[in-house]
Amino acid sequence: MSEIEVIGSDDASHTPSTAAASPLSSPTPNLPVQRSWVWTHFKLLNDEGKVECQVPEKKKNGAPCNQRLTRDATASTKSMSEHLKRMHHILPPGQEKTSQLLLTNLLKRQRVEQRPVLTASLLKQAIGYFIAEADLPYSIVERKSFVHLLELLNPSTVNMEYGRKTMADEIEKLYIAHHNHIEGILKDMKHLSFTLDAWTSPNQKAFMAVTAHGITSDWKVLDIFIGMPTVQGTTIFDADTQLLGCMAHVINLAAHDGLKTFGANLSADDIVEKEVLLNHMDQTNQCNETRKTLINLQTIQWQTETLILDVRTRWNSTYLMLKRALDLKLVCTTFCSSNLSKVDASKFSLLDAEWAKVAQITTFLEPLYDVTKILCRSKYPTLSMALPIYISLIRTIYRIRETYDADKLIPAATEMIEKLKKYLTLALEKTAPICAMILDPRIKLSYFEKAHLFLVEHSISTVKPSEILKNFKYEARSFDQSPSKMRQGKASTKKSKAVKKMSIIEADIFGQGPVTDDLMGKIQQYLSEPNKKQNTDILYFWSRHQNLYPSLAAMAKCYLGIPATSAPSERVFSCSKTIIGSQRHSLGASSIEHLLCVKEWYQKFNEMMDSTSVTLKKANIDRSDNDDSDDD
Structure with missing residues (x-):
């Protein structure tokens, strides 16, 4: 029997038996010489007369494909070649050395997943997503370098060129396709809440970001x-029952009220002087040398850091500014005492007593910073923490005030407490924060019961835990799914004599019936159980207890999905300024909305929508938007 030659094997080129077969042996027809490149990816099964594919599969975490093919009598490798091309996108290597096709390199060189066939519509969709996500002007598709890049990647794109208006229409189609996809997601949601935030673009167009939340x-x-959408006119609804204030904004307002009492706000003259100093530092070589010296001094103790400016509209920026200043106290003191700058920096130097004051302010603001980070989470329920956080902040500020003996600390703490008291009182008057707190198995009523005496002693609130529970039970009746409630519902569908509804007095005398007893019993059973640990996933808890507490689980889906802050809509606009730039300053309102929405949705879902089925209504096309100049 002749030896089988394996192309690409180092041993094959050095083994004498491989170079020449024994003259006494004759080739066997069933085992032909393996000379084709495909044998690098297949293994011959001698016992079965079949071959087995050895190409690593991505879906199998690199395990071989193991697809078996039957060989015909002619020993042709065409079926193997077609399998490699169709299933693994592996083409003949041509002049490439076979050693480069060894199995160890296949995962890096070949895409296992089947690639779609390039079409004009698919390319147009991909370019649309590229423009939206990278904040590029529509006119990029008309630049020669972009066209040449496409042709280099795939020569067939020479007949697939588009103009800026075509791309504007394509992005609008993608916007509609994504919008339809989101409608499909939301249509089955029984309870939804929304956050809103307004923003004015650099080209003076007003928008409102809307985010939806639920379980x-x-x-x-x-x-x-x-x-x-663009902001047009006013939108009014029942603010007393349907509107919840953003807790992060409330905390930010409390911080600024306290800072005013400290006298931390600078006068207009001070701000101008500091701006002149900073501008001068950027323009003089002497100050550049000073900065280098200070950085070298700074890196002896810390990593390279810079001072942070206070931005009034950005949450916690005052705390971060003061905290960084304390961290760089030595650097700031050294700079203000140096005479290398032409500007007199000594007037900005702080005395030890003033640095102590900064430290006190930072201590006051640190709890506000900590709770803001908790409340701005997006993947966990946050409203259940609203009432406990208000109460805990007030108690913490009381304790911090008693720690320091400074004249301005007491009025500053009082201002912050008054602001928090105001919004705590408003929160206690609304159903959502109360229900969310009780439905958190880690909190329930225990924290409010523990803090009730403190609230009364400091004249913060006289609301009793029993009143909180009463409001919760009243709201729970709207979600009642107890067995007796279900039986009553079925019985009501049958034709029977109408039963007169009991009055409030009669219900008090004769009882409220089995329906209320069932629901109230479940509430009492839930509250009597020990609270769960702090790291408990509260949504997982309710998913495991929805059969035991069906009514309370329905309430949990309604109230735990409400966010405590408007941070989700704030995040949308955090990167929106990149939409409008020097090359896109004339974009219309609808184009801005389409670009930002497509960018957000594509990044969230990581999925390209099919826009081929979307048809634009010509009557609704805003030609002023499609005529964007995208000035370069």
């Missing part, structure tokens, strides 16, 4: 951006 059927937090 899905599999007990996951839904946090989705649904649109950015």
Whole structure:
């Protein structure tokens, strides 16, 4: 029997038996010489007369494909070649050395997943996503370098060139396709809440970001951006029952009220002088040398850091500014005492007593910073923490005030407490924060019961835990799914004589019936159980207890999905300024909305929508938007 030659094997080129077969032996027809390149990817099964593919599969974490093919009598390798091309996108190597096709290199060189066939519509969609995500002007598709790049990647794109208006229409189609996809997600949601935030673009167009929130059927937090319409006129609804203030804004307002009492706000003259100093530092070589010297001094103790400016509209920026200043106290003191700058920096130097004051302010602001980070989470329920955080902040500020003996600390703490008291009182008057707190198995009523005496002693609130529970039970009746309630519902569908509804007095005398007893019993059973640990996933808890507490689980889906802050809509606009730039300053309102929405949705879902089925209504096309100049 002749030896089988394996192309690409180092041993094959050095083994004498491989170079020449024994003259006494004759080739066997069933085992032909393996000379084709495909044998690098296949293994011959001698016992079965079949071959087995050895190409690593991505879906199998690198395990071989193991697809078996039957060889015909002619020993042709065409079926193997077609399999490699169709299933693994591996083509003949041509002049490439076979050693480069060894199995160890296949995962890096070949895509296992089947690639779609390039079409004009698919390319147009991909370019649309590229423009939206990278904040590029529509006119990029008309630049020669971009066209040449496409042709280099795939010569067939020479007949697939588009103009800026075509791309504007394509992005609008993608916007509609994504919008339809989101409608499909939201249509099955029974309870939804929304956050809103307004923004004015650099080209003076007003928008409002809208995000939707809720709990899905599999007990996951839904946090989705649904649109950015232009602000036109006013939108009024029942603010007393349907509007919840953003807790992060409330905390920020409390911080600024306290800082005013400290006298931390600078006068206009001080601000101008500091701006002149900073501008001068950027323009003089002497100050550049000073900066280098200070950085070298700074890096002896810390990593390279810079001072942070206070931005009034950005949460916690005052705390971060003061905290960084304390960290760089030595650097700031050294700079103000140096005479290398032409500007007199000594007037900005702080005395030890003033640095102590900064440290006190930072200590006051640190709890506010900590709770803001907790409240701005997007993947976990946050409203259940609203009431406990208000109460805990007030108690913490009281304790900090008693720690320091400074004249300005007491009025500053009082201002912060008054601001927090105001919004705590408003929160206690609304159903959502109360229900969310009780439905958190880690908190329930225990924290409010523990803090009730403190609230009364400091004249903060006289609301009793029993009143909180009463409001919760009243709201729970709207979600009642107890067995007797279900039986009553079925009985009501049958034709029977109408039963007169009991009055409030009669209900008090004769009882409220079995329906209320069932629901109230479940509430009492839930509250009597020990609280769960701090690291408990509260949505997982309710997913496991929805059969035991069906009514309370329905309430949990309604109230735990409400965010405590408007941070989700704030995040949308955090990167929106890149939409408008020197090359896109004339974009219309609808184009801005389409670009930002497509960018957000593509990054969230990591999925390209098919826009081929979307048809634009010519009557609704805003030609002023499609005529964007995209000045370069």
